[in-house]
Amino acid sequence: MNVGASPNQLYARLRSCQIASTPKSLAALQADLKSTRILQSQRRRFSGPVFERHHFPVFKRSIRTMATEVPKAEYRQLGKSGLRVSVPILGAMSIGDKRWQKWVTEEDEAIPLLKAAYDRGLNTWDTANVYSNGASEEIIGKAIKKYNIPRHKLVICTKCCGTVREGNSPEVLALQDIDKTVDYVNQRGLSRQAIFAAVNASLALITLSPLLTMMP
Secondary structure, three states: OOOOHHHHHHHHHHHHHHHHHHHHHHHHHHHHHHHHHHHHHHHHHHHHHHHHHHHHHHHHHHHHHHHHOOOOOEEEOOOOOOEEEEOOOOOOOOOOOOOOOOOOOOOHHHHHHHHHHHHHOOOOOEEEOOHHHHHHHHHHHHHHOOOOOOHHHHHEEEOOOOOOOOOHHHHHOOOOOOOOOOOOOOOOOOHHHHHHHHHHHHHHHHHOOOOOOOOO
């Protein structure tokens, strides 16, 4: 490619080539002329005030457009319940207290993650009372309060059955056969009493909603 020649010089050579009727030289000059025009066009586009005035603002607008095009969650019917949940659902087992498990994300990092999930349409959060012994539920409640997320816009799923220890201190975590102690008897399983106790404890940690009462 003869990029050193100007377009006028290439046009003059092209005309003389056409007069001389040499197809091979004619094709080569046409290619040179096309390449030179593309190169000069690119130079004008990416140099000097033309780029700053016309192209850089367009680049910034494209970034803003990309930021608003973050994929949102979908919503599907949950069986025959009539409840619609987000797809995907946010699992909160990894949110809580590192003393429970080292791979857990603690409050300072977890709360912004919950807000980011909500902003992307993940309105269904799944936790359990045994996750970090209640710390997971507590962090969810703090995120709801901190960002003033309307409670009716969230679907909070929690679970009960296992024994929830009273904290995550090394001494408490080291206890053995706690279900046989006075502090934890009837706190495990799916008896009526255990379910109501677990639901009330979860509600208190997550939302401070009115607690359920056991009817005789």
